[in-house]
Amino acid sequence: MKRAARYVIFYAALLALWTLLAKLKIWPPYLFPTPWGVAESLYAGFQDHTYWIAIRVSMQRVLIGYGISVVLGMILGLGVASNKFLEDTMGGLLVSLQSLPSICWWPLALLWFGLNQNAILFVVIMGSLLSVTLAMEDGRKQMPKIFGQAGRNLGAKGIKLFWYVLLPASLPFIVSGLKQGWAFAWRSLITAEMLYLSLGLGQVLMMGRDLNDMSAVIAVMLLIIAIGYIIDGVVFKAMERHLQNKWGLAPAN
């Protein structure tokens, strides 16, 4: 209860400050919109289905891109973790590549895939693949050896060993990496959508800019924050809680 009260007070104060600044008219309204202007934009955007369509398109892209990243990243990470040669060679490369913002792949993606959805997917994958790979590599190393030994001892090998033992055993250690991968995927997607106009939230955001409609820009920003937060706070939280219940402790502490 106390926490909820603190939340309400904080956001009410923030909103009040915003309203005050807008009321003072220090900046013209098209540069500094009012809260109700943003609310109107949000309402209108949902009303004429623009936002619904944008959300659907963006979610579809990020889910496909992130899904591919997770599968590829796990295989890659496991390979790097279990092979000394790969670890020595690829390990360093992966870490150094992570300092490259994923949007830097955009020019290459355009050349390779053309101006279409695949180019966006490529940027999303490049954004999140490394996080997942590094997390999986790290998780595989942190995971107690005994699980792999017990699994092999009980007759699990190859793909079965991976699916039934190594993957679930490393999950608590890679959840944070998966979460980070999701955040990167989401950011990369919005960036790519802003550069290439083809539906999606990023495009709607840029449209607001082109029309000098700052209310719409902020409305879409709020949407992007909300979706990112919901996935993080709902989907990943549920996953973490589920793992904690099973394992009996906060595993990746």
Add this chain to the structure above:
Amino acid sequence: MSTKARAVSHQYPIPIEPRAPARAAKLGPVCVGHSDASQAAPIAKVGLNEICLSYRTQTGERLLALDHISLQVRAGEFVCIVGPSGCGKSTLLHLIAGLHSQTSGQVLVDGHPVQGPGTDRILIFQEHGLFPWLTVAENVEFGMKMKGVPRAERIEKMRHYLRLVHLAKFEKSYIHQLSGGMKQRVAIARALATEPDVLLMDEPFAALDAQTRDLLHDELERIWNETGRTIIFVTHNVREAVRLGDRVVLLTFRPGRVKSEFPISLARPRSLEDPEVALTAREVLEELRDEINRSLEAEYAAGVKPHIAPGEEA
């Protein structure tokens, strides 16, 4: 193989009194069961022939961990391997389990060289190695699932083995909800559920409190009687070895060699408190003392050399 072992246990139900002859009778048919073994000397269930294992340390020198270890274990036998820490006794179990390979020598099971892990030999770890993401039931079913045993049969066997370790009520629990002793019992049920011929136990009770350990000793002895499995049990506790084993094998400290073997013919069921057990344990400990001192010296290499005086427990 597994069907054979089960047949034996059906044919010879729990021998209550007298223990020793019942065991002897049980061993006979198991060996004769192998057609190739009926002529000459019976082939050992597990045979270690001149096993050597060496590895390179981080400083680059070669370290000999196991030195020409030879040991023959009969089917249905309960063999305990004792030695100071660092004698390579756990490593030896890993070799039999096929989780590592030896540098030279042969590990034979039923006369065939071991090539990698197999569900005819199941290892029970000191830290139990249960899967925390699975329920007790799913843990016990795991080995059968890997083998492709149909679901209905899996569940039936899972229930059977959980009853055997008195954990039938905990099917749906997760591992972290169990006590240390219960975890070890689940580990035993999980191992038995794959119906291995050989149970390899790596100090399974070392981390448990004394009461729980006593209880598990009784249960293990009973399960061994009921299932007729071959058990190779590694421990650093001499009394535990004497209390459980048909034979106690003593390993030396670094490199591990077989120092001596003690056949234990005390009547079963035994107890840790039996004077005969204590007496025999003292005999074994007498032999072991030098090795323990050597291992302690190595640990306190900085010049301190604590010795165990005669009569003290390790």
